[in-house]
Amino acid sequence: MIGLTLLVACGAEQAHAQSTDKRGFVWNDRPSIVFGEDLHVDLRARAAFDWRGFDPDVDEDLYDLNVLRVGLKGELTRHFDFEIERELDSDGEWTDWKDVYLNWDTFDAASVRGGRFKMPFGFEQNLSRTDLDFIYRSRISTQLTPARDRGVTVYGRALDRALTYEIGYFDTDGDLGKLEEPQFDTGEETRLGPTYAARVTGAVLRPLVGPDAALRSVRVGAAYTNGRLPEGLNSLRGESPYGFDYFEPVYVKGRRQRLGFELDWTPGPTSVRAEWIQTREDRLGQGLGDRDLSDVLGTGWYVSGTWIVTGQDKDQNISMRRAVIRGGPGAIELGVRYDVLGFGSASKDGPPERNPRAEHILENSDRIWTAGVNWYPMEHVKVVANAIHEDFEDSQRTPKAGETSFWSGVMRLQIVF
Amino acid sequence: MALSMLCLAAGGIGLQAQSSDDLFNPAALQRIDLLVNSQDWEKLKQDFQENTYYPADLTWSGQTVRNAGIRSRGLGSRSGTKPGLRVDFDRYATDQTFLSLKSLVLDNLVQDASGVRESVTMRMFARLGVPAPRESFARVFVNNQLIGLYAVVESVDKDMLARTFGSVDGNVQNDGFLFEYNYLQGSPWRFEYLGADLDAYEPRFDPKTKEDKSASDKWGPIEELVRLVNETPGASLPAVLEPRLDVTAFLRYTAAQNLVAQEDGFTGYDGMNNFYFYRLEDSPQHVFIAWDEDNAFARQDFGITTRHDENVLMRKIMEWPDYRARYFTALQESANSAGQVEEGQSEGWLQAEMRRQLDLIGDAMREDPSKPYTNDDHAAARAAMLDFPNPRVNYVLCETTKALGQAPAPGVCP
Numbered sequence: 001m002i003g004l005t006l007l008v009a010c011g012a013e014q015a016h017a018q019s020t021d022k023r024g025f026v027w028n029d030r031p032s033i034v035f036g037e038d039l040h041v042d043l044r045a046r047a048a049f050d051w052r053g054f055d056p057d058v059d060e061d062l063y064d065l066n067v068l069r070v071g072l073k074g075e076l077t078r079h080f081d082f083e084i085e086r087e088l089d090s091d092g093e094w095t096d097w098k099d100v101y102l103n104w105d106t107f108d109a110a111s112v113r114g115g116r117f118k119m120p121f122g123f124e125q126n127l128s129r130t131d132l133d134f135i136y137r138s139r140i141s142t143q144l145t146p147a148r149d150r151g152v153t154v155y156g157r158a159l160d161r162a163l164t165y166e167i168g169y170f171d172t173d174g175d176l177g178k179l180e181e182p183q184f185d186t187g188e189e190t191r192l193g194p195t196y197a198a199r200v201t202g203a204v205l206r207p208l209v210g211p212d213a214a215l216r217s218v219r220v221g222a223a224y225t226n227g228r229l230p231e232g233l234n235s236l237r238g239e240s241p242y243g244f245d246y247f248e249p250v251y252v253k254g255r256r257q258r259l260g261f262e263l264d265w266t267p268g269p270t271s272v273r274a275e276w277i278q279t280r281e282d283r284l285g286q287g288l289g290d291r292d293l294s295d296v297l298g299t300g301w302y303v304s305g306t307w308i309v310t311g312q313d314k315d316q317n318i319s320m321r322r323a324v325i326r327g328g329p330g331a332i333e334l335g336v337r338y339d340v341l342g343f344g345s346a347s348k349d350g351p352p353e354r355n356p357r358a359e360h361i362l363e364n365s366d367r368i369w370t371a372g373v374n375w376y377p378m379e380h381v382k383v384v385a386n387a388i389h390e391d392f393e394d395s396q397r398t399p400k401a402g403e404t405s406f407w408s409g410v411m412r413l414q415i416v417f
Numbered sequence: 418m419a420l421s422m423l424c425l426a427a428g429g430i431g432l433q434a435q436s437s438d439d440l441f442n443p444a445a446l447q448r449i450d451l452l453v454n455s456q457d458w459e460k461l462k463q464d465f466q467e468n469t470y471y472p473a474d475l476t477w478s479g480q481t482v483r484n485a486g487i488r489s490r491g492l493g494s495r496s497g498t499k500p501g502l503r504v505d506f507d508r509y510a511t512d513q514t515f516l517s518l519k520s521l522v523l524d525n526l527v528q529d530a531s532g533v534r535e536s537v538t539m540r541m542f543a544r545l546g547v548p549a550p551r552e553s554f555a556r557v558f559v560n561n562q563l564i565g566l567y568a569v570v571e572s573v574d575k576d577m578l579a580r581t582f583g584s585v586d587g588n589v590q591n592d593g594f595l596f597e598y599n600y601l602q603g604s605p606w607r608f609e610y611l612g613a614d615l616d617a618y619e620p621r622f623d624p625k626t627k628e629d630k631s632a633s634d635k636w637g638p639i640e641e642l643v644r645l646v647n648e649t650p651g652a653s654l655p656a657v658l659e660p661r662l663d664v665t666a667f668l669r670y671t672a673a674q675n676l677v678a679q680e681d682g683f684t685g686y687d688g689m690n691n692f693y694f695y696r697l698e699d700s701p702q703h704v705f706i707a708w709d710e711d712n713a714f715a716r717q718d719f720g721i722t723t724r725h726d727e728n729v730l731m732r733k734i735m736e737w738p739d740y741r742a743r744y745f746t747a748l749q750e751s752a753n754s755a756g757q758v759e760e761g762q763s764e765g766w767l768q769a770e771m772r773r774q775l776d777l778i779g780d781a782m783r784e785d786p787s788k789p790y791t792n793d794d795h796a797a798a799r800a801a802m803l804d805f806p807n808p809r810v811n812y813v814l815c816e817t818t819k820a821l822g823q824a825p826a827p828g829v830c831p
Contacts, residue, residue, distance in 0.1 A: 231456065251454070288452040288474050289560055353484045355472035355509035357454055396511060 030417040041074035046130050048414040055407045065090040067129055069098060079106045109156040119146045119174050120153060120166035120199035121223045123262035123275055130416045133306050134370050135386045136241045139341035140277040140300035143239055146174025162206050167198040173227045181233035181249055195227025214267035217315055221262040229256040235281050235296050238343050240366055244399040246392055247343040247364045250296055250356035254282020266315040269308035276301040286357055293359050300341030308333045323378040331376040340367045364394040384412040435478060437516040441571060446777055447555035450476040458559055465489040465497040470508055482506055482515040494528050499565050499787035501525040518576060523557055524568035529711045530790040531798035532782050533774040536568055538677050538710035540770055545751050547673045548581045549707040554778050565785035566778055573693045573706055594635060594696040596622035605688030608729040610647040615640055622694060638701055647729055651736045663704045670705045672747035676813055678719035681712035684728050717808040721748060721816045749817040756810035768806040775799050
């Protein structure tokens with residue numbers, strides 16, 4: 001599988017160089033079908049293979065096919081574009097639909113997207129998995145953001161992209177917010193959602209600095225969601241990168257709200273990114289004796305920095321003029337990230353307890369250092385190595401009870417068209 | 418102000434002075450309050466066959482333990498109307514105890530219209546020196562609503578072992594291997610050899626201590642005991658059996674079960690059932706601990722060797738003359754103890770204890786809104802219980818006298 005994919009990647013590189021015909025099947029950075037000016041469809045594929053090691057051993061698989069997706073992305077006239085993407089499992093069987101949407105983007109200031117796609121919340125979550133600086137997303141991106149759902153958004157940009165906005169209405173609360181535990185049969189509505197979401201970003205320093213200033217690329221943003229949360233063990237959970245639940249769901253009922261702030265700055269070959277997210281879930285009538293409990297909170301943040309030591313500009317697609325097949329080193333990027341995600345209750349009254357109906361929930365958090373190297377040897381191919389150190393707050397809720405610190409190492413080979 | 422402080426201090430001292438002995442006081446009818454979320458309570462009743470835990474606050478005698486875990490429990494006694502409950506005080510708070518107890522059982526009494534079969538049996542066993550949990554009775558309220566009359570049963574755990582087996586040279590004897598025997602539906606077992614594969618013993622002997630030990634540490638000695646009992650000829654049995662089984666305690670236990678005509682015990686009608694099995698600390702020797710005796714008092718003429726021939730261990734023990742004599746002697750002593758008239762009593766101990774317990778719970782039983790039988794059923798069961806002791810004691814004394822080749826006392830044998 002890996003060899004076949006690499007072979008296709010090398011072939012694509014050569015075909016790209018030979019591509020001259022702009023109609024029919026062409027290589028235009030990736031395989032495409034062009035039907036004239038009004039319609040073209042890119043064929044897309046993504047695969048990522050991981051090799052993992054753990055200390056102490058937590059019985060995880062050494063090899064993992066993390067991503068295997070194929071899709072179509074294209075344009076219908078200058079007014080519409082679309083994307084369809086679906087995942088396959090390691091046996092080649094179809095699994096989840098990913099993006100399936102249609103955009104109407106005649107006007108920059110107000111476009112409309114409908115279908116299934118990522119909700120406008122979370123900077124890192126809205127990056128493609130294969131565009132990340134590290135192998136795994138930060139915990140706040142995987143546990144607190146909603147990710148994809150069926151819905152509609154109005155979005156746009158103004159002031160030469162200095163200001164962007166998105167506002168949307170979604171069916172439930174995203175793939176990451178969905179209900180996973182058995183539900184109560186109370187006769188009441190057990191449906192999650194609908195959820196409203198909004199996100200605004202701005203290049204806030206652009207008016208204040210010159211056209212070549214490093215600070216010009218600073219972009220900050222804020223986002224918010226609000227959705228209906230049915231009664232049950234339905235709170236968000238704390239999960240480590242390898243699937244261990246260090247904070248299991250507690251009983252909730254009412255609304256689920258998210259608030260997030262983001263920073264993205266990409267001066268030259270470097271980048272600095274940071275996010276802070278807090279979720280707040282109601283617990284109406286969820287206490288012993290049916291009394292209301294204080295909100296359950298999920299709070300976390302990360303800050304990361306990267307540096308492309310081979311000098312390419314981070315803000316653009318990383319140039320492959322010095323790719324390995326042209327005799328160069330490709331691009332090599334170093335990165336480090338610290339991220340934290342903890343769960344607890346708004347109330348700190350009385351002794352903290354682990355039970356899912358506690359007024360004062362005993363907190364647990366996962367604090368993670370990630371250091372890594374990204375090597376882009378050629379177009380479409382990326383090799384990533386990450387060292388990860390996790391530190392859990394509650395020694396009774398870790399992948400190995402009584403031990404709080406864990407090291408892991410992950411290598412990934414990914415190929416993307 | 419000073420008076421208030423004095424009262425508060427006195428109250429505090431009173432609360433602190435309470436212990437598990439007060440909770441299991443056989444002379445008191447307790448009140449236990451559980452505060453739970455109503456959805457949890459409905460779900461526990463709806464899914465009463467599952468062992469899902471729910472958080473609860475438990476209040477007894479003015480003391481509240483927060484953050485306990487409750488779940489449905491039982492085998493045939495599981496009920497969605499009046500759930501039997503296990504209460505674990507350390508479910509959500511590591512090492513939390515209540516009155517030094519880590520857990521207790523609230524027995525729903527749904528299989529016993531008299532309400533006292535098990536508690537009388539456990540009191541009788543304790544009197545005879547058989548390891549048995551303490552029990553009392555309580556009206557149980559959930560969210561301030563009366564659920565019904567329950568028996569409060571001491572869990573068989575390290576605390577109970579410490580109480581039962583005491584200390585040797587300052588070392589509390591509770592660090593052995595404790596197993597709850599699991600009756601497997603449709604697969605009765607009567608101590609036949611199950612083979613060398615320890616997997617055959619694992620589902621029947623559920624470890625309650627030292628769960629993280631190896632399979633050979635946990636079940637190896639049990640396999641060895643069963644194998645040796647099955648394979649050793651009678652004449653050689655004591656030499657291999659006594660290092661691995663406290664035979665004296667076993668004879669006392671089986672004699673006590675026979676005295677109370679227990680149909681579902683070690684020599685039960687569908688194989689062995691209802692006991693804990695404990696391997697003593699730093700020893701290969703095992704003892705039986707009584708559990709769930711609500712099928713006692715089956716009939717007055719319950720034979721004194723009922724189903725002994727069906728159980729390999731019991732049969733082989735009874736084939737050895739010395740053990741056989743010790744069994745009948747233990748049974749005779751048990752009957753004498755049950756029939757002994759204590760000072761200030763006008764009837765034998767067993768009869769008096771039954772009457773005392775029946776009188777204690779009478780009103781609470783009649784007010785129980787969830788019991789699966791009528792008050793008339795309870796009245797009939799009460800009468801049947803009180804009719805049991807005297808004929809039973811006489812029957813056992815008569816039969817053991819014959820078995821031991823003794824001359825019966827006047828009036829004992831009809």
